[in-house]
Amino acid sequence: MDKMAIVKSVIGDFFNEFGTSQPGFIFMWIIVVVAALALAVLAERVYVVVIRSKINVSRFMTELIKLIRAKDFDKAIALCDSAPEGALSRMAKAGLREVDRGVRQVQYAMDEACLSIIPEIEKRTPYLFVFSNVATLSGLMGTIFGLMFTFKAIAVLPVAQQSQALASGISAAMNTTIFGLIVAIPIVLAYQWILSQSKQVIDDLDEQSVRLINTIREL
Known part of the structure; x- marks a missing residue:
């Protein structure tokens, strides 16, 4: 049997592990559910953090500060x-709506707005980290179960049936482990990416709030 045939056989065994007749099938499907949940959370986070919350900061602030310095607050709010x-x-x-009440009130209004904005940006992101751990641990559980299945087969089955049972047990152990890692690694990468995107949005809020306050104070 050549190498490609072995690779095809390994891949075939991997997909066969999803069948209900295989000892590790329950763990494979648990990992599938975890992957689906992680994908749903990731899609929601991408929409909220990357698509909805992020804007072109440089262009927006350039136009906004120009309007503030011209004291055209209606157009600034329209922007x-x-x-x-x-x-x-x-x-x-939120800050511009309070500009007539002084700089301190503008600061309070922007701080209050951030109290609702920042949790929207950060919420549910930790779920991705949890799902990556659950996928890995589910794969580990499948590994342990596969080894238990193998040892039990040696203990109770006649010699003629042991080779097939051993192959099934070891296959379950290996396939659940690798599937858990296949799912967990991309989730961890996605988690770190969403964290970095969220941090960028929050950093922009911190930096530009100071810039806005200083601009209004100069009027």
């Missing part, structure tokens, strides 16, 4: 309304 779901535009709008 914020042009990106109604952006984290920075929501914070800026």
